[in-house]
Structure formats: C-alpha cells, structure tokens
Amino acid sequence: MRLPVLIAALVVTAALTTGLTTGPAEAAKLPDPVPCAGCWKPALNTSWEWRLSSLPAKPFLDVQMYDIDGFAAKSGAIVKELKAAKPGRKVVCYISAGTHEDWRPDAGRFPASVIGKPLEEWEGERWLDIRQYGGTLGEIMKARLDMCKAAGFDAVEPDNVDAYTNDSGFPLTAADQLAYNAWFANEAHKRGLAVGLKNDVAQIPKLLPYYDFAVNEQCWQYSECTTAQNGTYGYDQFVKAGKAVFQVEYELKTSQFCAKSNAQNFNSLKKTYDLDGTRTACR
Template identity: 75%
Template sequence: MRLPVFVSVLLAAAFLAPAPARAEVKAAALPAPVACNGCWKPALNTSWDWQLISLPKKPYVNVQMFDIDGFAAADGVIVKSLKADKPGRRVVCYISAGSYEDWRPDAGRFPASALGKQLDDWEGERWLDIRQHTGRLGDIMKARLDMCKAAGFDAVEPDNVDGYTNDTGFPLTAADQLAYNAWFANEAHKRGMSVGLKNDVEQIPQLLPYYDFAVNEECWEHSECTTAQNGKYGYDQFVKAGKAVFQVEYNLATSTFCGKSNAQNFNSLKKTYDLDSYRVACR
C-alpha cells in the first residue's frame, strides 16, 4: 500500500541516536544472498493480475500470474485451481511482512513490544518493529512463509517493507530496513520460493541481488519509477538485471502512464484501491 513519508522522523532518529549505536549500524554487513536456482523467475514480459479483497473467481482472466492473499488461500484450493486452469501459471502469496493485522489468525502471536503506530487509513493495522526479526517476530514470519509454501505458492510478495520511511513509532533506520528485507528474501529462497520487492524504491540498488522481481504502486504518479527520475535508484535497474517489474497505478489515466511503462518494459496495470477484479493492462 502507498503510505505517506515522514523524513523528519528518520532524520531525528539519526541525530538523536548515540554515536556508538550509529557506528554499529554503519558497520553491520548484510548477509550473503541465498541462491534459489530452482525458483520461478518471471520473464520481463509477464501478464498478471492482483486481487486481494477477495479470491479470483471463474472464469479466471487469462494471465500468466496471479498475486493473491496468502491467508485467504492457505488451504491451497484456489492455488491448485488457478494452476489447473492454465498450465504454467504461477501464483504469488501476498502477506504483510512489516505490519500487524488484527484480523489475521496469527495475530495473537505478536509480542506487544513489536507493535507500533497504526497505519494511516488502515484500521486494525499497526507497524512492526522489524528489528525484532531475530526473535519471535522472525518466527512468525517464517511460519507465514511456511504457510505459503504448503499452499503451493511459487513466490511471495511481502508488503510494508519500507517502514523506515514512515512514522512507525520506532526509530527505524535505513540499515534496519535493509537487514530485515535481506533476511526476509533469504528465508523465502530457503523455502524454494522467489520473492518480490514491494515498493521501497530507494533501497533498490542494495536489495536487487536478493529479490527476483519487483512490485510497485504509483511510481508514475509520484515520479519515482526510473533512475533518470531519482538519480540513484529506479525500477529500470530491475529490468536491466533481467528481473520483471509488476507495476500498478490507481489514479492516473492509462493514457498518461502506459506508454512510459511499455517503453521501460514494465508490466503495468490500472487497478482500483480495493484490488478487486477490475483490471486494465498496458500490454
């Protein structure tokens, strides 16, 4: 989901942190990427749909990939049905990796110390202290990945993995986010699933070796899709590495972004915020 950025919180945290702690963060090295040689690697041009408010219904739209809610599909029935409908179709498991959702069946497992501020406009959802991923929070996320694997999903889309740019209630740093996002990608690969980087556009250069594709919301509306727009980061870096970009706009007319997306070799859609069955593909 697209959320407002609170850069002042990040800057305040950086200046108020004690010097030794800042030195430790700078010195911390990311783990080596875990190889996933047998994982699905989507082609640059891959047709897709993204439905989260409910599961897809027959007749299914003729696309090569569906991205759907992992908990709603945990029994594996819809995953099998989608694959049987179109041989070679892949299915991506949506889970939130950076927020607590009070309606999920594992909500009672989250430690109170890991729950931060509520996400704007998302009732019942709170930011997580991702620094706790070495403890119980990490165990919860591993269990969610195990759920995706058991249901037959090919890949994972972890949402809300850019908390450090938001007002989470925790002094999260860019280094904290990199450590968590790299850890999460490695855990997905250990289970034989590919993984997509959701938003977090500023950290693309560092996270590109860990992620197999990208999922983005509204980068054209916010003028942050390409390295030419941003200076140091952009989704064209995924394409250059041979990794697919799945991109959605909600407010823009297709006439204003489809031509640009096609020129960049992005797989762009016009969707509603509900992420229902409405879909207009750019190609």
C-alpha cells in the same frame, strides 16, 4: 500499501536531507544472498492480475501470474485451481511482513513489544519493530512463509517493507530495513519461493541481489519509477538485471503512464485501491 501523497512527499524530503540509503559500512553487514536455483524467475514481459479484496473465481483471466492473499488461500485449493486452468501459471502469496493486522489468525502471536503505531487510513493495522526479527517476530514470519509454501505458491509478495520511512513508533533506520528485507528474502529462498520487493524504492540498489522481481504502487504518480527520476535508484535497475517489474497505478489515467511503462518494459496495470476485479493492462 501506498503512502498518502503528503506523507510520501515528506519521505522524499527526508531522504534528500538525511540520506535514507546506507553507506558502504552498513551495506557490508548484510548477509550474502541465499541462492535459489529452483525458484521461479518471471520473464520481463509477464501478464498478471493482482486480486486481494477476494479470491479470484472462474472464469479466471488468461494471465501468466496471479497475486492473491496468502491467508485467504492457505488451504491451497485456489492455488491448484489457478494452475490447473492454465498450465505454467504461477501464483504469488501476498502477506504483510511489516505490519500487525488484527484480523489475521496469527495476530495473537505477536508480542506487544513489536507492535507500534497505527498505519494512517488502514484500520486495524500497526507497524512492527522489524529489528526484532531474531526473536518471535522472525518465527511468525517464517511460519507465514511455510504457509505459502505448503499452499503451493511459487513466490511471495511481502508488503509494508518500508517502515523506516514512516512514523512507526520505533527509531527504525535504513540499515534496520535493509537487514530485515535481506533476511526475509533469504528465508523465502530457503523455502524455494521467489520473492518480490514491494515498493521501498530507495533501497533498490542494495536489495536487488536478494529479490527476484519487484512490485510497485504508483511510482509514475510520484515520479519515482526510474533512475533518471531519482538519481541513484529506480525500477529500470530491475529490468537491466533481467528481473520483472509488476507495477500498478490507481489514480492516473492509462494515457498518463502506459506508454512510459511499456517503454521501460514494466508490467503495468490500472487498478482500484480495492484491488478487486477492475483492471486495465498496459500491454
């Protein structure tokens, strides 16, 4: 879920003036990454489709990976269909790890103390106090990961894992976000699920050891895709580590980003904000 342009600009300004990345002392507090020898490791060049507005229907696209809504697919039927239609295809489970969505079946499990301010332009969705992952919030997220595993997914895409850069209603810090994101990745690995880092670009250097691939929205539009653009962080660091980058632009024309994405070895798509069947692949 991408920030509006104005908010994104304010976030970048805050990062430059206050330092949103943590120092060595904070980084040392992070747990060791949980290894996952059996987890899927997507190749750098992996064709994919991102479909969240509805579940995909036959005939499926001839792609190596589908990223779909976990709750909509919790029965496992569509996951089985997607894999049967193309042997070797992997399926990624989309869930929100950083927001309360009032339409989800587990919405009533969230205590009021963890529910913060609404997300701008996303009705029915509020930020979570990620600092409380040691309690009920963590149990809810573990249950969501269990749901993904039981449905037969190969990986998970946790959305909204950058609350510290937003007006969440809580005094969240970069260290809070690092701790939560590392914890979440470790919980995914404990279940044999690969995990992708969604946005949270500035924390790539610290989180890279925990995540198996990356998912990004609009980094070319906001000029934040590469280390050369940002100074200390970028998705080229994932590629250098042999980890795939799945990237989407909504507003740019393909002529404005595809050549650059291909040069970086990103798997980029042109999609609509609805994340429906509209799709142009850069390669």
